[in-house]
Amino acid sequence: MNREQIIEQIKKKGSFLCVGLDTDIKKIPEHLLNEEDPIFAFNKAIIDATAPYCVAYKPNTAFYESLGVDGWKALDRTVRYLRENYSDQFIIADAKRGDIGNTSSLYARAFFENMGVDAITVAPYMGFDSVKPFMEYDGKWVILLALTSNPGSHDFQFRTDMTGTRLFEQVLETAQKWGTPDNLMFVVGATQGAMFAEVRRVAPSSFLLVPGVGAQGGSLEDVAKWGITHECGLLVNSSRGIIYASKGEDFAEAAAAEARKLRDHMTILLSTYGVI
């Protein structure tokens, strides 16, 4: 899925919502545990209920890997279900990979060729050769961690070099020499608030994947205020806040209601900032 197609979907749906499929076997409604593949049954119901309100899905691989082979199969089945039934949705494997070039090329093959997702989250720590193999796929995206949503983001990401440039700014600056706004996005946590203005100073036109609204308490209002561009330039993720809105038989309807609420807010923001 290319940049124009993502923007078209955002405008069409009045939404820049990404639903996080962080599906935890210990948190899904009990009645689903009788299903032959409970994780897939949960994901399928969540997808069918929330698809009108979002433009992307982001399964985090940890939730699937924790279940071994069965989890990986459920993830693969989920991606296939999205591909076959919702081809207008952007699919992000949140895997946070990155290794020496030779190994990264196998991660890229696993996620882009084998699983067929549109994008993968990548950690920048090992540098250019660890990121490049993911960029060698036409029509696929790297989403590089830049300024994360967690408290530990302050341990390294704000450290400055001799010129006073912070590490996250160096990541943003340097990585834009490796890729373009057509194949490279950055992760910036919703909890970083006004720091979005600093991010936009260095990366004015890149799409940002923004986790941290909902369960982590980030403000959608602030993200848009400091981070939105004339093309939107944002994909805002919420996982737990949507998919665990109810633990009962009505879990899918409750998820849809949460997604719709966020979509309604996003439509207002898109209109306020002149995107639609």
Ligand SMILES: O=C(O)c1cc(=O)[nH]c(=O)n1[C@@H]1O[C@H](COP(=O)(O)O)[C@@H](O)[C@H]1O
């Ligand atoms: O790369 C990510 O998606 C990510 C980066 C980051 O800085 N913070 C962050 O929360 N995430 C992921 O985004 C999702 C957030 O989930 P909720 O807090 O439940 O909405 C999880 O899958 C996290 O692993």
